[in-house]
Amino acid sequence: MSTIAAQLTVELADRRYPIIIGNHLSADGLLLDDMIPQRDLLLVSNTTVAPLYAETLTAALAPRRVVRVDLPDGESYKTLVTVQRILDVLVTNRFGRDALVVALGGGVVGDMAGFAAACYQRGVAYLQVPTSLLAQVDSSVGGKTGVNHPGGKNLIGAFHQPVGVLADTSTLATLPDRELRAGLAEVIKYGLIIDAGFFGWLEQNLDALLARDAAALAYAIHRSCQTKAQIVARDEREQGERALLNLGHTFGHAIEAATSYQTWLHGEAVATGMLMAAQMSARLGWCPAPQVERLARLLERAGLPTNATGLGAAELRALMQIDKKVAAGHVRLILLKDIGAAVLTGDYPEAALAATLSASTA
Amino acid sequence: MSTIAAQLTVELADRRYPIIIGNHLSADGLLLDDMIPQRDLLLVSNTTVAPLYAETLTAALAPRRVVRVDLPDGESYKTLVTVQRILDVLVTNRFGRDALVVALGGGVVGDMAGFAAACYQRGVAYLQVPTSLLAQVDSSVGGKTGVNHPGGKNLIGAFHQPVGVLADTSTLATLPDRELRAGLAEVIKYGLIIDAGFFGWLEQNLDALLARDAAALAYAIHRSCQTKAQIVARDEREQGERALLNLGHTFGHAIEAATSYQTWLHGEAVATGMLMAAQMSARLGWCPAPQVERLARLLERAGLPTNATGLGAAELRALMQIDKKVAAGHVRLILLKDIGAAVLTGDYPEAALAATLSASTA
Numbered sequence: 075m076s077t078i079a080a081q082l083t084v085e086l087a088d089r090r091y092p093i094i095i096g097n098h099l100s101a102d103g104l105l106l107d108d109m110i111p112q113r114d115l116l117l118v119s120n121t122t123v124a125p126l127y128a129e130t131l132t133a134a135l136a137p138r139r140v141v142r143v144d145l146p147d148g149e150s151y152k153t154l155v156t157v158q159r160i161l162d163v164l165v166t167n168r169f170g171r172d173a174l175v176v177a178l179g180g181g182v183v184g185d186m187a188g189f190a191a192a193c194y195q196r197g198v199a200y201l202q203v204p205t206s207l208l209a210q211v212d213s214s215v216g217g218k219t220g221v222n223h224p225g226g227k228n229l230i231g232a233f234h235q236p237v238g239v240l241a242d243t244s245t246l247a248t249l250p251d252r253e254l255r256a257g258l259a260e261v262i263k264y265g266l267i268i269d270a271g272f273f274g275w276l277e278q279n280l281d282a283l284l285a286r287d288a289a290a291l292a293y294a295i296h297r298s299c300q301t302k303a304q305i306v307a308r309d310e311r312e313q314g315e316r317a318l319l320n321l322g323h324t325f326g327h328a329i330e331a332a333t334s335y336q337t338w339l340h341g342e343a344v345a346t347g348m349l350m351a352a353q354m355s356a357r358l359g360w361c362p363a364p365q366v367e368r369l370a371r372l373l374e375r376a377g378l379p380t381n382a383t384g385l386g387a388a389e390l391r392a393l394m395q396i397d398k399k400v401a402a403g404h405v406r407l408i409l410l411k412d413i414g415a416a417v418l419t420g421d422y423p424e425a426a427l428a429a430t431l432s433a434s435t436a
Numbered sequence: 437m438s439t440i441a442a443q444l445t446v447e448l449a450d451r452r453y454p455i456i457i458g459n460h461l462s463a464d465g466l467l468l469d470d471m472i473p474q475r476d477l478l479l480v481s482n483t484t485v486a487p488l489y490a491e492t493l494t495a496a497l498a499p500r501r502v503v504r505v506d507l508p509d510g511e512s513y514k515t516l517v518t519v520q521r522i523l524d525v526l527v528t529n530r531f532g533r534d535a536l537v538v539a540l541g542g543g544v545v546g547d548m549a550g551f552a553a554a555c556y557q558r559g560v561a562y563l564q565v566p567t568s569l570l571a572q573v574d575s576s577v578g579g580k581t582g583v584n585h586p587g588g589k590n591l592i593g594a595f596h597q598p599v600g601v602l603a604d605t606s607t608l609a610t611l612p613d614r615e616l617r618a619g620l621a622e623v624i625k626y627g628l629i630i631d632a633g634f635f636g637w638l639e640q641n642l643d644a645l646l647a648r649d650a651a652a653l654a655y656a657i658h659r660s661c662q663t664k665a666q667i668v669a670r671d672e673r674e675q676g677e678r679a680l681l682n683l684g685h686t687f688g689h690a691i692e693a694a695t696s697y698q699t700w701l702h703g704e705a706v707a708t709g710m711l712m713a714a715q716m717s718a719r720l721g722w723c724p725a726p727q728v729e730r731l732a733r734l735l736e737r738a739g740l741p742t743n744a745t746g747l748g749a750a751e752l753r754a755l756m757q758i759d760k761k762v763a764a765g766h767v768r769l770i771l772l773k774d775i776g777a778a779v780l781t782g783d784y785p786e787a788a789l790a791a792t793l794s795a796s797t798a
Contacts, residue, residue, distance in 0.1 A: 154516065161592055162587075170763065192594065196594055223524075225528065230523055395530060396530055398533050400533070401534060402475075403532070
């Protein structure tokens, strides 16, 4: 039996789409019929998730013809070569411009399936069925799709909005602990950026989340998606406010690139990156030190890394230079005035950044 | 000395951009300063065009830093692998989201440079400087970008509008005769679709065009771009009317795919494809036979192929099935009610299509 815990709408300039959060949603054929038209589709998953959930979803999609492609699992496969494989399957099976792509998996699957949908025949529809906490609270919402380049994270991609997001919280049951924790980093991010009350709620309820309490998870996903949907609605193409959602990501992407996307999970790199941003903000006298301490404690309790010991400060600094927020050669960063008050700024002394990187990698 | 022959504007829902047609425009630094900001840029060209025009354009762009990548020449290189090369150069040179890509070349260069711009950091600006007649009258205008897949033409791509189009007619001086003729196929197309008066003008002025009379060429380019700009303004994403611009292309793409993009120029395949569409229209009793004869005569005078002798009718039919206009498995075609009156339709007996293909390949 499926249960809908919450439903939201992402309002865009020219259309809208639903985010539905609840239990066993991907087994609910009637719900799927409501969301997508009855037609042939390509189901994109990976070799870890597909054995767990692809059969149930395929049954719920009957009587549609479902072609499936299972990608290798992991951020290191998030490349143009893997996307080409999805495109090959679309061509080989003669999908038309009315094709529908369904992404069943975590952020990597969703980013690549969405990018393939963006490029196939100059754009076909896709549905997100995120199965990781990180994908449910962040990457499946908002239409950012793409792949990594050896020179930097997510450097190749497209803005392409899904027709809907189906966050089936029952799939979190099989999520490895480490990935649950990585997802919590993005949840904490929403509190830090704009929602001090939610940050306080997370401090109160972190143990319940780590114990996978269903109600706590559904609430955290709902509140995270709500914030993301609001920001995306106001700034779909990241001309301004949406950049705040990248808190910790410029640091984090550099950590991921420095370790070839093999060692750190994205959420882990973001956790350390958010703390770096907070530490740099404190160094600049912008954010009170006790607030930085609160963040460090929460990340530690969540089992997330809080420093980049062993990496090279100079290498990280160089990798930050390729970030998408660079303007006229200068790296802009999301920094904190307080918990719940992030700002995008290029107005900082280089020495403060260098000192922050040195301290974290020491 | 540069001379502007005509200036048009493509009006889109959320912005507009200019098409400027004239002589020696790509040597005009002041004009370039008007169109694009003073910033570093990537100049994408190919090994044929770059030796002829890249130096002049680069000088006109001074004092900007110009990074250049010269692609191999030819439709067979219009692949994701070649686009990846452009993306690599963008990353290696640390271009930011404020990057500008300039496409100097024919349709293949423009399509790939535009697609790389669409994908790099989820979309950066690009300027079209088309140097072939086909690119000046068609592919550089309207924001269709992309590459071929072994399974079909332009199957991978994006809608991504340029910041402007600079059609420098002086570059046509070095265009091989065969390519000039291929470009005329797309010019003739505009007359056939919607502009019977222009078709009559072409019958009167074809010899002047083949002799590269500057005034005749400028007029043909202007009138072609005018029609294209109007149709794109009304239907940017090809939800309806814009599909008419594909007259002859479903047949033509099948011819190109059947010959691995190696034998026929795109315009040549479109020429034969347009005649096939006209012949099929006559077979259905839609278009008067004398009008089909007028088209055949004009194409012959332009030195363009008018049949696909030697190719397999069944293979062409199969390749047409992957066309982007396929809806619910059925191939929709652009057919003619008359010269100047094209329609998009799926309402035809399969036998008429089969007979048309058989007759043309016999």
